[in-house]
Amino acid sequence: MTTTTIRTTCDSCQLTFDVPSTAIVLALPAPTADAAVEPSFVHICPSCLACDSTPVPWRTATYLLDAGATAFTAPDLDQIQPRYPEHRPDSTRPMSLDDLIDLYAALDSDARVL
Ligand SMILES: [Zn+2]
Structure with a gap:
């Protein structure tokens, strides 16, 4: 059995590394997103631990999913x-002291119910 890997380069430290397909996380666009939005391959650099995402074509994403990648x-x-x-509630004047007292009383009575 062969293990599929994807080779990527860290944007922060420029390290090139391989990620096995079973450790790959794909971020798929929302179903209502624009059709031009592509999935992203999310990866963490083993050297500097920076998390990065790289857009991948749908064809590649499908292949990675078939090879065991996780998707969300x-x-x-x-x-x-x-x-x-x-x-908004009708309010034509600033809050007065009476309003503030009423607010505290209302909040206090809600707290006692709980
Ligand atoms: Zn790095």
């Missing part, structure tokens, strides 16, 4: 971005 898929950015209410 990037999340869909639309699903992980925080959603804010469309309208």
Whole structure:
């Protein structure tokens, strides 16, 4: 049985090293990403321990997956971005001392429920 390896060069210290396919991690683009976005080969340099990623063509990624590489898929950015209410609460004046006291009372009553 032959072990597939990929040869890469560290961007930080310029060391060229081989990574066995079973130790390769591929970062696949989100399913909704632009079709032009390619997978990335994530690697850690054995000399300087810098973590780097290098884009690889889909064909190479498929071959590496078949040879035992691990893959994870990037999340869909639309699903992980925080959603804010469309309208902020109506507030035409700055917070007053009475508002602050009411806020503390409301927070305190929530804390007692828990
Ligand atoms: Zn390095």
